[in-house]
Amino acid sequence: MNKDNCFQLGHIAKVHGLHGEVLLVLDVDYPEDYEDLEHVFVEKGNRLVPFILEHMVPQPNNKFLAKFEEFDQVEQVKPMVGAALYLPLSLLPELKEDQFYYHELVGYTVIDETLGELGEVKVIYDLETQDLIGMDYQGKEVLIPIQDGILQGVNKAEKKVFCRLPDGLLDIYLEA
Structure with missing residues (x-):
């Protein structure tokens, strides 16, 4: 996936617990629009790498507790802290005529x-x-x-x- 075809959804803020969960912070107006995500692209270096979400639980203030498939230990997700999250532009919600991204x-x-x-x-x-x-x-x-x-x-x-x-x-x- 190319960054030009994507928008930045947010970032991985920190590790949560010992079993590979992370806290995601979404930089969006309506976080509820993204509750049912099945995957995200995580920036690693200059590349966007797809990760499948096992779960994503809403928290207050545009945050979500999330777990990526096959990541079960804190050591696996610790290097991802601070990484930006992306989604394809095609997943942006439709806006009203007088609104814009x-x-x-x-x-x-x-x-x-x-x-x-x-x-x-x-x-x-x-x-x-x-x-x-x-x-x-x-x-x-x-x-x-x-x-x-x-x-x-x-x-x-x-x-x-x-x-x-x-x-x-x-x-x-x-x-x-």
Whole structure:
């Protein structure tokens, strides 16, 4: 499986108990959509390796206790702690017309309500503290926070992201 065809579901947070169970943390809005997973792809190095789930029990705060088939000892799962979990894009739940996934914005044109067309979305940075749009502007990467008040809307049909950039944001990136 290729990362370009997948989305990051979450990560393996820690080992639980002595019989190969792990605690998964899912970075999703609706964890209940993933309760019946039969498998996940675990990032090992630069590869995604499929693992079959024996069980996955919901816990509070987007967490699940999980056990992979044929992993019965803590020593088998300990090296997996911290590894990212992926699923194919085809397993993403359908969204309403006015909703979107961040990864869909790559390639969209960024339009500021005052400055007009700015550039193209090159990457989405999914950070712990906040998510950012990485846009190419005059040969430099500009990071735009994905927040209410800054991100005004998205037109999927026209592949445009509408925003209201904070005063001086572009100047920070253009200074030598």
